[in-house]
Amino acid sequence: MSEKQAMHFSIYRFNPETDAKPYMQDFYVDVKEHNCNMVLDVLLLIKNKMDETLTLRRSCREGVCGSDGMNINGKNRLACTTHLSKLDQPIVIRPLPGLPVVRDLVVDMTQFYAQYEKAKPFLQNDQPTPATERLQSPAERAKLDGLYECILCACCTSSCPSFWWNPDKYMGPAALLQSYRFIADSRDTAKQERLADLTDPFSLFRCRGIMNCVDVCPKDLNPLEAINNIKEEMLEESV
Amino acid sequence: MKVATHTFDAVIVGGGGAGLRAAIELSQSGLNVAILSKVFPTRSHTVSAQGGINAALGNVEPDDWKWHMYDTVVGSDFLGDQDAIEYMCKFAPQSIYELEHMGLPFSRLDDGKIYQRAFGGATREYGKEQAHRTCAAADRTGHAMLHTLYQKNIQAKARFFNEWFAIDLVKTKEGVAGVTAICIETGETIFVKARATILTTGGAGRIFASTTNAHINTGDGFGMALRAGYPLQDMEFWQFHPTGIYGSGSLISESVRGEGGYLVNKNGERFMERYAPHLKDLSCRDIVSRSAAIEIREGRGCGPKGDYILLKADHLGPELIKTRLPGIRELAMTFAGVDPVKDPIPVVPTCHYLMGGIPTNYHAQALTVNARGADEIINGLYSAGEAACVSVHGANRLGANSLLDLVVFGRAAGIHVRESIEQGLHFSDASDTDIEEALSRVYRWNGNQKGESVDEIRTALQKVMQDDFGVFREASTMKQGFAKLEELKDRLSYACIKDKSACFNTARIEALELDNLMATAVATAHSANERTESRGAHARYDYPDRDDQHWLKHTLYFDDGRIDFRQVNMKPEGMPPIILKAREENH
Numbered sequence: 001m002s003e004k005q006a007m008h009f010s011i012y013r014f015n016p017e018t019d020a021k022p023y024m025q026d027f028y029v030d031v032k033e034h035n036c037n038m039v040l041d042v043l044l045l046i047k048n049k050m051d052e053t054l055t056l057r058r059s060c061r062e063g064v065c066g067s068d069g070m071n072i073n074g075k076n077r078l079a080c081t082t083h084l085s086k087l088d089q090p091i092v093i094r095p096l097p098g099l100p101v102v103r104d105l106v107v108d109m110t111q112f113y114a115q116y117e118k119a120k121p122f123l124q125n126d127q128p129t130p131a132t133e134r135l136q137s138p139a140e141r142a143k144l145d146g147l148y149e150c151i152l153c154a155c156c157t158s159s160c161p162s163f164w165w166n167p168d169k170y171m172g173p174a175a176l177l178q179s180y181r182f183i184a185d186s187r188d189t190a191k192q193e194r195l196a197d198l199t200d201p202f203s204l205f206r207c208r209g210i211m212n213c214v215d216v217c218p219k220d221l222n223p224l225e226a227i228n229n230i231k232e233e234m235l236e237e238s239v
Numbered sequence: 240m241k242v243a244t245h246t247f248d249a250v251i252v253g254g255g256g257a258g259l260r261a262a263i264e265l266s267q268s269g270l271n272v273a274i275l276s277k278v279f280p281t282r283s284h285t286v287s288a289q290g291g292i293n294a295a296l297g298n299v300e301p302d303d304w305k306w307h308m309y310d311t312v313v314g315s316d317f318l319g320d321q322d323a324i325e326y327m328c329k330f331a332p333q334s335i336y337e338l339e340h341m342g343l344p345f346s347r348l349d350d351g352k353i354y355q356r357a358f359g360g361a362t363r364e365y366g367k368e369q370a371h372r373t374c375a376a377a378d379r380t381g382h383a384m385l386h387t388l389y390q391k392n393i394q395a396k397a398r399f400f401n402e403w404f405a406i407d408l409v410k411t412k413e414g415v416a417g418v419t420a421i422c423i424e425t426g427e428t429i430f431v432k433a434r435a436t437i438l439t440t441g442g443a444g445r446i447f448a449s450t451t452n453a454h455i456n457t458g459d460g461f462g463m464a465l466r467a468g469y470p471l472q473d474m475e476f477w478q479f480h481p482t483g484i485y486g487s488g489s490l491i492s493e494s495v496r497g498e499g500g501y502l503v504n505k506n507g508e509r510f511m512e513r514y515a516p517h518l519k520d521l522s523c524r525d526i527v528s529r530s531a532a533i534e535i536r537e538g539r540g541c542g543p544k545g546d547y548i549l550l551k552a553d554h555l556g557p558e559l560i561k562t563r564l565p566g567i568r569e570l571a572m573t574f575a576g577v578d579p580v581k582d583p584i585p586v587v588p589t590c591h592y593l594m595g596g597i598p599t600n601y602h603a604q605a606l607t608v609n610a611r612g613a614d615e616i617i618n619g620l621y622s623a624g625e626a627a628c629v630s631v632h633g634a635n636r637l638g639a640n641s642l643l644d645l646v647v648f649g650r651a652a653g654i655h656v657r658e659s660i661e662q663g664l665h666f667s668d669a670s671d672t673d674i675e676e677a678l679s680r681v682y683r684w685n686g687n688q689k690g691e692s693v694d695e696i697r698t699a700l701q702k703v704m705q706d707d708f709g710v711f712r713e714a715s716t717m718k719q720g721f722a723k724l725e726e727l728k729d730r731l732s733y734a735c736i737k738d739k740s741a742c743f744n745t746a747r748i749e750a751l752e753l754d755n756l757m758a759t760a761v762a763t764a765h766s767a768n769e770r771t772e773s774r775g776a777h778a779r780y781d782y783p784d785r786d787d788q789h790w791l792k793h794t795l796y797f798d799d800g801r802i803d804f805r806q807v808n809m810k811p812e813g814m815p816p817i818i819l820k821a822r823e824e825n826h
Contacts, residue, residue: 017742050695052746053738060453062489065282103743123342132774133339135351148344
């Protein structure tokens with residue numbers, strides 16, 4: 001294989017058992033010959049045929065499970081839905097920033113999930129449970145569009161400087177999107193408590209409107225809008 | 240090597256829909272439950288389900304769970320167990336309402352009730368007009384369901400072992416005592432001791448080269464059951480979905496056809512009108528897949544190689560596509576480069592779902608057969624969801640019955656385990672040798688120093704299954720496939736991984752998964768070869784007809800190559816049985 005045909009990849013490597021520090025490793029892959037369309041195709045080709053120690057998470061390979069969020073040419077995205085044809089070479093692949101690296105492209109998501117749980121992401125309703133479904137008009141249901149589709153890939157939260165600075169105190173865009181998903185749900189009766197939980201200076205108010213979250217979301221969701229909507233709800237409730 | 244023991248009332252292996260539903264039932268009743276999941280639970284394959292979940296709510300038009308039951312039995316080509324189908328269809332509405340109360344964001348009708356769409360094989364009044372029975376959250380129902388179930392578990396404070404991989408069942412003379420497991424992040428191995436072990440490990444579509452299934456669908460529960468000496472049932476019945484995206488294999492939901500889309504061949508002909516004049520594009524999946532395969536084989540496929548067909552939806556209008564099928568549109572644009580608002584989607588029949596699995600009764604208790612051929616309950620072992628064969632799908636599953644299967648029987652498993660524990664279900668004491676036995680696979684992979692790679696064997700395995708055990712089968716090609724599989728199985732025992740690191744070693748996990756893929760593939764091959772008839776998704780050139788006289792029975796496969804059979808249950812408990820007929824007369 002001539003290097004002319006091949007695409008150039010530069011991939012972050014680090015195994016704490018053997019490496020004193022991280023390094024970038026070059027790979028050259030003839031993507032046409034191997035029928036690779038997406039970044040994930042190349043990573044799996046490398047793992048299967050060239051170097052089985054390359055470590056990453058993957059599952060559905062169609063952008064629904066959120067396993068393979070990573071930083072590709074400086075932007076957080078899903079490897080499985082990122083077309084190679086739209087990327088400049090060398091294609092630089094790093095783990096999501098702002099989270100501890102476990103190995104290669106695998107990051108420790110503990111803090112991300114802890115913030116998600118802080119949002120109490122489950123429906124709370126203090127009314128008696130009806131025998132059939134709780135009614136919800138199409139207009140009420142439409143308020144959940146753009147919120148419930150989150151796949152927890154962490155592309156947004158790990159691109160947010162406010163989260164990098166206070167990962168233990170600022171909930172981050174993904175968790176706040178979930179907060180609003182339940183605040184906006186006509187079936188939820190815990191709105192007051194949910195809003196009250198967010199009034200401290202950090203959980204919500206560390207958002208500085210940088211908008212990285214909106215820029216990177218692979219599902220085209222808008223966490224900043226959700227954050228602003230929460231603030232509006234707070235104003236309305238306090239009036 | 241002595242490993243640490245962690246003790247729970249119940250251990251659930253697999254954090255998909257079935258496992259999470261069972262966990263809710265158990266943790267809400269105050270039991271001590273562990274959920275082992277090899278991925279963070281919302282990465283499980285339930286997340287990819289699109290179209291919806293069936294239940295006779297009657298929100299669009301009058302409906303009856305008995306009509307749903309009829310459709311399911313006929314759709315199963317009469318191989319489904321009628322007592323289990325009755326249980327599922329009867330509890331379907333309640334299961335949906337429970338999900339709604341948990342917060343699942345179902346789409347809504349104008350009157351505020353749950354939206355229901357048309358789906359394949361769904362009829363009213365026992366085979367008459369098309370029914371609207373499929374409850375949906377746009378075309379992301381699986382995602383909405385899986386996240387809702389996980390969220391409910393956060394509230395119920397279940398104990399998750401995320402990114403832990405279950406290695407094998409720990410078996411004692413009495414039954415199953417728990418499982419061994421390895422932590423992916425650290426390589427630590429443990430024994431999880433439990434009164435009840437629930438296998439909700441999902442499917443195994445990755446035995447085929449082309450599949451709608453996620454990379455993680457590697458039949459882990461099937462390998463575990465077989466190695467413990469327990470049988471698998473109806474492993475010849477693999478559903479090929481008519482509309483996997485050509486090339487990538489990603490699923491395009493039946494809801495495209497449910498909303499009015501249809502399939503065309505290269506002449507632009509809506510060919511399903513010819514094969515199934517009544518239900519057309521919304522016939523059962525096995526029928527549509529076979530019809531599409533025939534179109535392609537007879538030279539009416541599309542594209543330069545004539546090897547796909549087209550799914551047309553542009554006539555539905557942008558508004559409907561954007562509100563009811565937004566996920567499909569995104570998938571088509573990403574993986575096929577077409578916008579269904581304007582252009583048809585290239586699709587091809589693609590391996591999608593296994594109707595077979597671990598045999599259970601409708602309480603989700605795993606079964607084997609004794610020397611006299613009678614059912615015997617395996618102490619301490621349960622299974623639900625795609626991993627199980629209860630059997631509600633028989634020879635062919637109806638679209639939107641899989642999400643239903645996993646909530647109804649995940650729930651049933653939880654209820655039965657809870658009741659059994661209340662009635663004194665005790666721990667089975669495993670010896671060190673029993674535990675060592677269940678760790679032997681890890682020792683083998685750690686020990687093998689040179690040999691072929693996991694990828695070489697896995698790729699060869701997938702090619703054999705694709706070539707010799709696909710949509711159409713016959714003895715001569717299956718025989719070739721067999722020989723290749725036997726050879727591969729032998730090579731697998733010498734295969735090796737070069738990566739021996741303890742830290743997040745995914746090469747080792749893929750190796751352990753390959754053992755399970757192999758076990759599943761061999762079980763499929765044996766069962767497919769044995770069944771000399773065509774029924775549901777099992778279609779043979781050499782035996783093109785259904786043969787009720789000899790084959791109205793479930794196939795059981797054991798790891799030593801032994802085949803046995805079980806009777807199909809034709810005795811629902813609260814209604815007369817649905818009488819055996821040719822399928823065309825019914826649908």
